[in-house]
Amino acid sequence: MPGIETYEYDVLVVGAGGAGLRAAIEASNAGVKVGVVCKSLLGKAHTVMAEGGMAAAMANVDERDNWRVHFADTMRGGQYLNNWRMAELHAKEAPSRVKEMEAWGALFDRTPDGRILQRNFGGHRYPRLAHVGDRTGLELIRTLQDHGIHLGMDVHMEHTVVELLMDGERVAGAFAYDRELGRFKAFRAKAVVLATGGIGRSFRVTSNSWEYTGDGHSLAYRAGAVLKDMEFVQFHPTGMVWPHSVAGILVTEGVRGEGGILKNAEGRRFMFDDIPDLYKHQTADNADEGWRYVRGDRQARRPPELLTRDHVARCINREIKAGRGSEHGGVYLDIAWIKEKLPNAEEHIKRKLPSMYHQFEKLAGIDITKEPMEVGPTTHYVMGGVEVDGDSQMSSVPGLFAAGECASGLHGANRLGGNSLSDLLVFGKRAGEHAAAFAREHGAVSLDADAVARVERMTLEPLERNGKGENPYAIQHELQEMMQSHVGIVRHHGEMEDALEGIAHLRERAIHAAPPGNREYNPGWHTALDLRNLLTISEAITRSALSREESRGAHAREDFPEKSAELGKINTAIRRGPDGEMLLEKHAVKPIREDLQAIIDEQQQA
Amino acid sequence: MPDATFRIWRGDASGGALQEYPTFYENGMVVLDVIHKIQAEQAQDLACRWNCKAGKCGSCSAEINGKPKLMCMTRMSDLDVSQPVTVQPMQTFPLLRDLVTNVEWNYRVKQEIKKLEPRKPDAPDGTWRMQQADVERAQEFRKCIECYLCQDVCHVLREHHKHNEFAGPRFLIHIAQLEMNPLDVADRVPDLKDRHGLGYCNITKCCTKVCPEEITITDNAIIPLKERVVDRFYDPLKKLFGG
Numbered sequence: 035m036p037g038i039e040t041y042e043y044d045v046l047v048v049g050a051g052g053a054g055l056r057a058a059i060e061a062s063n064a065g066v067k068v069g070v071v072c073k074s075l076l077g078k079a080h081t082v083m084a085e086g087g088m089a090a091a092m093a094n095v096d097e098r099d100n101w102r103v104h105f106a107d108t109m110r111g112g113q114y115l116n117n118w119r120m121a122e123l124h125a126k127e128a129p130s131r132v133k134e135m136e137a138w139g140a141l142f143d144r145t146p147d148g149r150i151l152q153r154n155f156g157g158h159r160y161p162r163l164a165h166v167g168d169r170t171g172l173e174l175i176r177t178l179q180d181h182g183i184h185l186g187m188d189v190h191m192e193h194t195v196v197e198l199l200m201d202g203e204r205v206a207g208a209f210a211y212d213r214e215l216g217r218f219k220a221f222r223a224k225a226v227v228l229a230t231g232g233i234g235r236s237f238r239v240t241s242n243s244w245e246y247t248g249d250g251h252s253l254a255y256r257a258g259a260v261l262k263d264m265e266f267v268q269f270h271p272t273g274m275v276w277p278h279s280v281a282g283i284l285v286t287e288g289v290r291g292e293g294g295i296l297k298n299a300e301g302r303r304f305m306f307d308d309i310p311d312l313y314k315h316q317t318a319d320n321a322d323e324g325w326r327y328v329r330g331d332r333q334a335r336r337p338p339e340l341l342t343r344d345h346v347a348r349c350i351n352r353e354i355k356a357g358r359g360s361e362h363g364g365v366y367l368d369i370a371w372i373k374e375k376l377p378n379a380e381e382h383i384k385r386k387l388p389s390m391y392h393q394f395e396k397l398a399g400i401d402i403t404k405e406p407m408e409v410g411p412t413t414h415y416v417m418g419g420v421e422v423d424g425d426s427q428m429s430s431v432p433g434l435f436a437a438g439e440c441a442s443g444l445h446g447a448n449r450l451g452g453n454s455l456s457d458l459l460v461f462g463k464r465a466g467e468h469a470a471a472f473a474r475e476h477g478a479v480s481l482d483a484d485a486v487a488r489v490e491r492m493t494l495e496p497l498e499r500n501g502k503g504e505n506p507y508a509i510q511h512e513l514q515e516m517m518q519s520h521v522g523i524v525r526h527h528g529e530m531e532d533a534l535e536g537i538a539h540l541r542e543r544a545i546h547a548a549p550p551g552n553r554e555y556n557p558g559w560h561t562a563l564d565l566r567n568l569l570t571i572s573e574a575i576t577r578s579a580l581s582r583e584e585s586r587g588a589h590a591r592e593d594f595p596e597k598s599a600e601l602g603k604i605n606t607a608i609r610r611g612p613d614g615e616m617l618l619e620k621h622a623v624k625p626i627r628e629d630l631q632a633i634i635d636e637q638q639q640a
Numbered sequence: 641m642p643d644a645t646f647r648i649w650r651g652d653a654s655g656g657a658l659q660e661y662p663t664f665y666e667n668g669m670v671v672l673d674v675i676h677k678i679q680a681e682q683a684q685d686l687a688c689r690w691n692c693k694a695g696k697c698g699s700c701s702a703e704i705n706g707k708p709k710l711m712c713m714t715r716m717s718d719l720d721v722s723q724p725v726t727v728q729p730m731q732t733f734p735l736l737r738d739l740v741t742n743v744e745w746n747y748r749v750k751q752e753i754k755k756l757e758p759r760k761p762d763a764p765d766g767t768w769r770m771q772q773a774d775v776e777r778a779q780e781f782r783k784c785i786e787c788y789l790c791q792d793v794c795h796v797l798r799e800h801h802k803h804n805e806f807a808g809p810r811f812l813i814h815i816a817q818l819e820m821n822p823l824d825v826a827d828r829v830p831d832l833k834d835r836h837g838l839g840y841c842n843i844t845k846c847c848t849k850v851c852p853e854e855i856t857i858t859d860n861a862i863i864p865l866k867e868r869v870v871d872r873f874y875d876p877l878k879k880l881f882g883g
């Protein structure tokens with residue numbers, strides 16, 4: 035293949051966030067040859083931004099916690115659409131995954147007796163999130179990075195995988211281009227692990243970075259894998275709303291975990307107004323009880339601000355729409371009020387939420403120890419993704435694995451905060467282990483030179499238009515604007531039909547995207563290439579959302595505001611048809627194992 | 641919308657120049673927002689790095705009006721816009737294009753540092769006990785977002801180009817956090833002196849001044865490390881008794 039450098043690996047990991055690095059570590063430990071490809075520099079993946087913590091039932095703070103409670107919490111949060119096997123493995127294995135991080139250099143905050151401290155988070159029954167202030171993601175990614183670089187894996191930084199390469203039905207590697215010089219590389223690999231993260235860039239207001247263009251989702255889709263539960267996009271209740279230019283940047287749930295309360299413009303603590311039945315018996319009905327819970331009183335029930343994200347986001351949305359919003363179109367999140375309760379409140383806030391303090395001071399000129407923040411929902415996380423086997427993380431394409439945010443299953447219709455970082459470690463490890471085993475057990479693959487040449491041509495096309503055509507940034511902005519307004523927090527049949535038309539129209543225009551410049555470090559070219567993936571996942575989200583005619587978890591329909599018992603047994607599945615058209619199927623949720631159902635029933639009583 | 645003129649370095653290793661871009665901005669915008677606006681409207685191929693837009697990833701380092709800063713944490717309201725705003729790449733690393741430099745050297749330096757070697761677990765379940773007060777010292781250094789702004793200003797690297805002999809402040813605090821990790825039993829003191837070039841640092845504190853994470857690099861990390869080296873290699877009593 036002229037002009038294309040070729041590399042050979044047993045396991046190729048696409049993505050160097052928590053999931054990718056954990057997979058690469060495991061595969062390296064298994065003694066196979068590992069290559070890692072990532073779009074940014076090592077250590078800059080999305081995982082670095084995670085704030086609040088990672089969930090693991092270690093029972094360091096409340097000895098009543100155990101994997102069964104964590105399992106039941108996760109299933110309830112996901113409205114029982116979760117892959118229960120993954121929820122089981124996750125709850126069982128997360129404690130070991132968190133603990134081994136210490137041996138690799140992580141330094142979590144401590145309990146008085148010197149163990150890993152755990153904090154409260156929405157939907158978790160007991161304090162369960164291991165954390166380091168509000169920079170847990172940084173701790174996680176740095177620990178994995180610093181451990182991983184000594185294990186002999188090759189890392190190709192600032193490389194973007196454009197397409198997966200196939201050998202018949204089986205995955206055979208990937209085609210990538212390096213941003214620095216715009217050169218092409220072909221990776222031949224016996225197994226490929228996708229760990230590319232999420233899709234937030236298809237919406238205008240998002241906590242996600244430029245990397246989140248749904249690459250892994252689209253790569254897997256084009257390779258023949260199934261995308262499941264794509265209608266479930268998590269809108270985090272608290273993103274910044276002001277200044278406009280920073281709208282969407284996350285305000286960690288940790289603020290509410292430490293006692294922050296939500297108020298509307300009338301000063302009313304509106305979260306008390308609507309507490310779902312499923313959670314009533316576990317939720318405080320007065321401010322005092324909520325505060326006692328935050329301070330660790332075991333008899334107290336949790337404040338309503340710590341209900342699941344889907345619910346809190348919708349309540350905030352309701353207040354804003356009803357005209358009770360804050361000055362800049364959000365609601366107020368107040369942590370400063372705790373000075374009524376704590377003598378050293380200012381110190382406490384700065385110690386527990388240092389990066390929030392910093393973020394508001396720097397970006398909004400607001401001192402959160404004195405004034406309330408303005409917040410509103412922001413596109414945050416996608417529960418949907420590549421359908422995988424719960425034990426091995428392999429997709430329906432032989433040799434193609436997926437882990438972390440780009441995989442589906444663990445979170446069902448709604449993810450609990452803190453369950454992502456633990457997801458990355460538990461299933462990153464599993465993916466790495468099984469990918470290495472797959473590579474060992476299966477023979478060599480060969481690359482199809484014609485296919486490589488086709489991808490090469492396609493990749494170069496935007497540049498060959500020499501700037502004569504559409505501005506790729508403009509197309510991206512229009513798509514984001516449309517997804518935000520038509521397929522956002524509360525959805526409606528008509529708007530989503532319009533969105534599908536809009537997507538088809540933008541796809542026509544994307545064919546003419548023509549960034550100026552040459553191959554070297556050209557973000558315009560990159561943006562033009564991203565459009566294909568963005569359009570694919572936007573269509574997948576919209577089609578899935580249209581087909582789910584009910585409101586459940588993160589998916590809310592104005593025209594179908596109730597839950598449907600029948601759809602509660604269905605997962606939405608998207609697949610590529612023989613002629614490249616997008617097919618939607620409804621798959622029955624696999625009947626849950628009896629012992630696991632018993633746990634759910636038993637926990638509901640508790 | 642107020643207007644401003646940006647002078648942005650455009651070019652690659654073979655040469656380049658500052659180019660002027662007249663533009664508007666909204667109140668509340670940071671420099672990175674304006675760069676993105678210029679990119680979307682006037683210079684689609686303008687190269688810059690960013691990820692989080694919230695000061696958490698350390699990607700968007702640049703020199704703004706000559707000062708090393710994160711573009712995403714520098715508000716327009718903090719700049720004097722009656723003058724053009726100059727944005728240039730970091731000067732200590734080889735230029736790739738426009739605002740993007742080749743920082744690979746940093747990754748190689750880190751690889752040469754001995755990794756954590758934990759003591760035997762304290763509890764039968766394989767875990768350790770550590771007090772908050774004991775982890776806090778190292779936690780300060782673990783806040784580092786690897787923006788390399790401290791490397792950019794350190795004169796040992798910037799002016800004297802001692803990249804082969806000196807690890808630079810970023811990696812001295814990396815070593816400090818390993819050394820101060822309560823679990824660690826490895827010895828990095830000889831390497832500090834010989835391999836990582838601790839002696840080159842003459843405590844100018846320029847690194848501490850630019851650190852966006854406000855890590856007290858010099859006082860809390862470098863000086864204690866220097867003391868360890870002195871205690872080991874230059875302590876007169878030890879020398880006398882061959883200790």
Ligand SMILES: Cc1cc2nc3c(=O)[nH]c(=O)nc-3n(C[C@H](O)[C@H](O)[C@H](O)COP(=O)(O)OP(=O)(O)OC[C@H]3O[C@@H](n4cnc5c(N)ncnc54)[C@H](O)[C@@H]3O)c2cc1C
Nearest residue numbers: 049050051053073080081086087195231438439452454455
């Ligand atoms: C602000 C914020 C705060 C959060 N806080 C928490 C929290 O407190 N607790 C929690 O549990 N979760 C939290 N989350 C969610 C969690 O951080 C993410 O879901 C998780 O980090 C995703 O990890 P990942 O390994 O799947 O992907 P990422 O960390 O995003 O890594 C993706 C990797 O794939 C690479 N990649 C993507 N496409 C390509 C391609 N085409 N070619 C090559 N490489 C590619 C990227 O470069 C990157 O290296 C938070 C998220 C955000 C945005």
Ligand code: SF4
Nearest residue numbers: 794841843844845847
């Ligand atoms: S204090 Fe030392 S490391 Fe820091 S800038 Fe000065 S010479 Fe460099």
Ligand code: SF4
Nearest residue numbers: 784785787788790851
């Ligand atoms: S020590 Fe500070 S300035 Fe240096 S790389 Fe880390 S965060 Fe940046």
Ligand code: FES
Nearest residue numbers: 692693698700712
């Ligand atoms: S973009 Fe992450 S620090 Fe600026």
